[in-house]
Amino acid sequence: CMLCRQAQVNPDACGEMLHQQGVRAHLLCLFFADGISARLDGAGGVVMFHEEVEYALEKAARRECFVCQQSGASITCRETGCDVSFHLPCATRGGCVTQYFGLYRSFCREHQPQQQVEVVPEEEPSCLICMDPVDSQPSYRSMVCPACQHAWFHRECIQEQALQAGLLRFQCPACRDQNAFLPEMLNMGIRIPFRLPSWVVQENVEELGERHRRCDASECLCPGGREQAEQEG
Ligand SMILES: [Zn+2]
Ligand SMILES: [Zn+2]
Ligand SMILES: [Zn+2]
Ligand SMILES: [Zn+2]
Ligand SMILES: [Zn+2]
Ligand SMILES: [Zn+2]
Structure with a gap:
């Protein structure tokens, strides 16, 4: 997965692996990633914008996950001014809240609902x-x-x-x-x-x-x- 950089993850948390237009990512990693407005196209695929995916990957490459300390953290806490970042599979271990609906927002331990x-x-x-x-x-x-x-x-x-x-x-x-x-x-x-x-x-x-x-x-x-x-x- 380009977004969490992990292959062996809990499918209940990250969803199935998607291969589409050169993007190889877990469906839910895509939905949760900062700056990517992906949605299902109703025919088994996903509508997404390549510029968004590329920009999100570039940004993530400079961000370290506060849980596993590896780079490529594509999710950042939604609280304004908070830059705590993490990978989707690391969220639970880090005590983060990830909302599996609507805008797919995520929060660090400190700012969670x-x-x-x-x-x-x-x-x-x-x-x-x-x-x-x-x-x-x-x-x-x-x-x-x-x-x-x-x-x-x-x-x-x-x-x-x-x-x-x-x-x-x-x-x-x-x-x-x-x-x-x-x-x-x-x-x-x-x-x-x-x-x-x-x-x-x-x-x-x-x-x-x-x-x-x-x-x-x-x-x-x-x-x-x-x-x-x-x-x-
Ligand atoms: Zn992933
Ligand atoms: Zn991590
Ligand atoms: Zn119990
Ligand atoms: Zn419904
Ligand atoms: Zn936060
Ligand atoms: Zn009750």
Whole structure:
């Protein structure tokens, strides 16, 4: 990958490898890179501008990733004036938030979005998924459901559930809310793939596919955007 300079990465974080017009990069590395306005073309390819890609690569070559200390960091924190840069596969290790929707914004640990939830104070809150203790306030590591405000989980535990469930089925493991829960999780950097949940039985597939053929949400939350959702489903 020209952008993260790594071949063996977590495909859930970086997406598939794209070879197009001399560009060889992970799809999501392309979406997150500074100064590249790539989008899906609806036919399995990507619309991008070569000047942008070249300029982004030049700029990245002079930037060091604060996590792995290698050069070629193509992502910089979106906070104005902050120049903390990193590679997409290094983001989680560096405690960065990468938002897998809309503008694909990224933030360093210091400037990442915070959950604005008035939490119900609890003696020793624990993760609803793995049962281990969580921090008693929302943090990078410990998150809370914005709807019921007392379901706690670790970032990596809820990320795992999001990958298994997909956008159509992902919900708060306690109150089953989706309306407040999904946007909050996306904002906090949880990746929710647009795909059918792993446990959906075969006969339901067509019916579900029908339901999301055209994404009519006023603010489409489908990772990759409305076009990808339509293309895939
Ligand atoms: Zn990459
Ligand atoms: Zn790195
Ligand atoms: Zn920053
Ligand atoms: Zn956990
Ligand atoms: Zn909840
Ligand atoms: Zn959608």
